[in-house]
Amino acid sequence: MSRVLIIGGGGMVGQKLAARLLNEGLPGHSEPDITLFDVAFPPNGVVGATHKTGNxxxxGVARDLVSERPDFIFHLAAxxxxxxxxxxxxGWDINMMSMWHLLEAFRNAHDTSxxxxxxxxxxxxxxxxFxxxxxxxxxxxxxxxxxTSYGAQKAISELMLSDFSRKGFVDGLSLRLPTICVRPGKANLAASSFFSGIIxxxxxxxxxxxxxxxxxxHWHASxxxxxxxxxxxxxxxxxRLEGRRALNLPGLSCTVEEQIEALRRIAGQGVVDRIKVKHDPDIIRIVQGWPRDFDPARAVSLGFSAESSFDDIIQTYIAEDLSNVSA
Amino acid sequence: MSRVLIIGGGGMVGQKLAARLLNEGLPGHSEPDITLFDVAFPPNGVVGATHKTGNxxxxGVARDLVSERPDFIFHLAAxxxxxxxxxxxxGWDINMMSMWHLLEAFRNAHDTSxxxxxxxxxxxxxxxxFxxxxxxxxxxxxxxxxxTSYGAQKAISELMLSDFSRKGFVDGLSLRLPTICVRPGKANLAASSFFSGIIxxxxxxxxxxxxxxxxxxHWHASxxxxxxxxxxxxxxxxxRLEGRRALNLPGLSCTVEEQIEALRRIAGQGVVDRIKVKHDPDIIRIVQGWPRDFDPARAVSLGFSAESSFDDIIQTYIAEDLSNVSA
Incomplete structure (x- = not known):
């Protein structure tokens, strides 16, 4: 049986991924053994997977996780x-050094095997x-x-993963996710949090x-x-990656205005009226440094796909998450 | 008086730099106090600078070096x-982790000050x-x-230096040097060593x-x-770098054949006849992954300049280094 480890499995994307793997498995691996690792887990999270708590x-934590020889590792923690x-x-400790320790643990397990x-x-x-x-x-x-420091730490982690992969210690790839929208649950400390919040x-x-x-x-995917x-x-x-193991993924480019128009079409003016403008110089400065649109030709040719309208993104939220919220 | 620290000051470029600084100083700093740091120094190296040996x-070594509060640090060690x-x-220990420890030492000194x-x-x-x-x-x-691992380690060091600079702990920039040619002295373990050796x-x-x-x-500078x-x-x-603190520097793009033609023009066929072809699959594979030509517009606009012919590069070697060699 294939073993799957989701590092950051308590987070929003980790939970979505775990639920999907429990339902559908992985291609060629119908019923994987799934372990979720995180500093904490949501109270009403997925069931059916092994939960491990730690930092x-x-x-020693990376070595302990790797000791069970997972076949697939999704590293989402940040x-x-x-x-x-x-x-x-x-930020540097968790986003860079933890990646280093994890890769060194994999290299050690590779050598030991x-x-x-x-x-x-x-x-x-x-x-x-970018x-x-x-x-x-x-x-x-x-x-x-x-x-941003976050961007530097992600770019460095990509470079490490690519080189450890080139050397054959792991078989890795890095996915440059669009901003994930609409995030269910509460606002978080990401400067991008408002893109979900306003919907x-x-x-x-x-x-x-x-x-x-x-x-x-901005650049979004659900x-x-x-x-x-x-x-x-x-x-x-x-x-198929031919040595370039970091991919710009497909997404949807739209303005905040277009997000709000989609919300108006789907939910009406009364709902839109709940959005209040209050400019925040720190967030404005960070967001100004972010990409707005992509031509992700490689990822598309490799079979990755995402939504083609912000209406679809809102409908996905309504279908998957709105009913779960206790308003 | 300005303090200058050259890390990797025992290497070929470090020695060239030290000799130049001892003669000419730095712009606006005519007689800097110069410290060279390296694991070892050449027996007939520059005099007039403080020499420190270490790894x-x-x-603690990075912190010790930083404790003297150098104003200018050239980090050439690799x-x-x-x-x-x-x-x-x-490679990862020296080329990446040492950069990290050095930057952390600078950040600590910045905070202490x-x-x-x-x-x-x-x-x-x-x-x-690349x-x-x-x-x-x-x-x-x-x-x-x-x-290559070397390339990944250099790219990661650039990203670290940029982010520590963006945060104001240091004021850094990274120079993506062309292959340095003609290197005086002996061949080294760099896969690029032959570009100098054949001259x-x-x-x-x-x-x-x-x-x-x-x-x-390939892409060369003296x-x-x-x-x-x-x-x-x-x-x-x-x-003037506007947040992009890594620069592709000017150089000269030429083929090995063009290098040999320049050698023939300057030194004659008898000298060229001393080049023996013996293909090495490992070096061929590494060199195939290297860049061949650049348009370094930013660096040129910022005032960096290099040779415009391989003849000039050979003449520079003859003028500066040939007489120093005991053949």
């Missing part, structure tokens, strides 16, 4: 962008690896020049704060698409 | 590409941060997708091995240009 940055910007030490153990590692990177000035659409050969809160009868101009353009990216990556033959 | 990867490829642990200590840090990166397939000329927005050895009456096809195209790049970088206002 990846502590000595300090989010806003917190990595305010807590410099914590006589070279037979080469797990598949799917790492969730981010479009925060920094402006940007072309109208970012193509697959555009430089990574991050303008989620009004649909749940609550006020939402819009901290930026409505002309801000939680359902995120889980789909991860499953597709796990089944992908990485020889 | 940057040992605990495990070269060939050795980083065969000794994975050593109440924020007033913000040293200028000039880091020698490499065109090995990996194929390449466009005809690599421009300033081309992605970093290294295909240097014949000029010194010795046989040289050419391990690749003569059609191989040791004199390398020292010039470093001095220019130390005097550069990094606000």
């Amino acid at each position: 990846l940055s502590r000595p 300090i989010v962008s806003g917190e990595a910007e305010t807590d410099f030490t914590k 006589g070279g037979s153990y080469v797990p598949k590692v799917v790492f969730t990177s981010s479009i925060a690896v 920094g402006g000035p940007f072309p109208d659409k970012i193509d697959d050969e555009f430089l990574s020049a991050p303008q 989620r809160e009004p649909l749940n009868g609550k006020e939402a704060i819009l901290p930026v101009e409505s002309s801000v353009r 939680p359902r698409s995120a889980a789909g990216f991860l499953v597709h990556a796990a089944g992908l033959d990485t020889a | 940057l990867s040992r605990p 495990i070269v590409s060939g050795e980083a490829e065969t000794d994975f642990t050593k 109440g924020g007033s200590y913000v040293p200028k840090v000039v880091f020698t990166s490499s065109i090995a941060v 990996g194929g397939p390449f466009p005809d000329k690599i421009d300033d927005e081309f992605l970093s997708a290294p295909q 240097r050895e014949p000029l010194n009456g010795k046989e040289a091995i050419l391990p690749v096809e003569s059609s191989v195209r 040791p004199r240009s390398a020292a010039g790049f470093l001095v220019h970088a130390a005097g550069l206002d990094t606000a």
Whole structure:
């Protein structure tokens, strides 16, 4: 039986992925043995998987996780962008050093196995690896020049994973996820949190704060698409990546204004009226440094797909998550 | 008086830089106090600077170096590409972790100073941060997708230095040096060593091995240009970098055949006859993954300059280094 380890399995995307794997398995692996690892888990989270609690940055934790020789590892754990910007030490510790310790644990297990153990590692990177000035659409050969600590830490983790993969210790790839929208649950410390908040809160009868101009353009995909990216990556033959193991994923480019128009079409003006504008200079500054649109030709040719309208993204939220919320 | 620290000051470029600084100083700093740090120094190296011996990867060494509050730090120390490829642990330890410990030592000194200590840090990166397939000329927005451990370690060091600089702990920039040619002295473990060897050895009456096809195209600059790049970088206002603190430097693109033609023009057929072809699959494979030509528009606009012909590069070697060799 295949073993799957989801590091960061208590987070929103980790839970979506776990639920999907419990239902559908992985391509060619119908009933995997699933372990979720995280610092904490939500009270009403998925059941049917093994839960382990711990902190990846502590000595020995990576080696302990790897000792069970998981075949597929999804590494989703991170300090989010806003917190990595305010807590410099914590961001580098969790977002970079933990990746290093994890890869060293894999290399050790590979060596101990006589070279037979080469797990598949799917790492969730981010479009925060890019920094402006940007072309109208970012193509697959555009430089990574991050303008946040979070982006730098993700870019570094990609480079480590690529080199450990090139050497044959693991078989890894990095997925530069669009901003995930609409995130269910509560706002988090990510500077991008409002992109979900302005849809989620009004649909749940609550006020939402819009901290930026409505002309801000951004790059989105739903939680359902995120889980789909991860499953597709796990089944992908990485020889097709030809040594470039970080991928810009498909998504939807739209403005905040277009997000609000979609919300109006689906839920009406009364719901839209719950959005209050209150500009936040810190968030405006961070978001200004983020990409707005992509031409993700490689990922599309490799079979990754996402939503094609923001209406679809809202409908996905309503179908999958709205009923779960206790308003 | 300004303090200058050259980490890797015992190496070839470090010695060239030290000699230049002892003669000319830095822009605006005519007689700096110069400290060279390295694991070892050449027997007939520069005099007039303080020499310190040590290993940057040992605990406390970075902090000790930083405790003297150098104003300008040139960080040139590295495990070269060939050795980083065969000794994975050593390469990551010296080329990545030492950079991390050094930056953390600077951050600590910055905090201890109440924020007033913000040293200028000039880091020698490499065109090995790039990996194929390449466009005809690599421009300033081309992605970093290294295909060697050395290249990954250099790319990661750039990202760290950029983020520590963005946060104001240091004022850093990374120079992606062309392959330095003609290197004086002996061959080293860099896979690029032969680009110098096929010029240097014949000029010194010795046989040289050419391990690749003569059609191989590569990107070169002389040791004199390398020292010039470093001095220019130390005097550069990094606000002009607009947040992109890694620069592709100017150089000369030519084939091995063109190198040999220049040698024939300058030194004659008898000297060229000392080059023996003996293909090495490992070196061929590594060199195939390297860039061949650049359009370094940003660096040129910032005032960096290099040779415009391989004849000039050979003449620089003859003028500066040939007489120093005991053939």
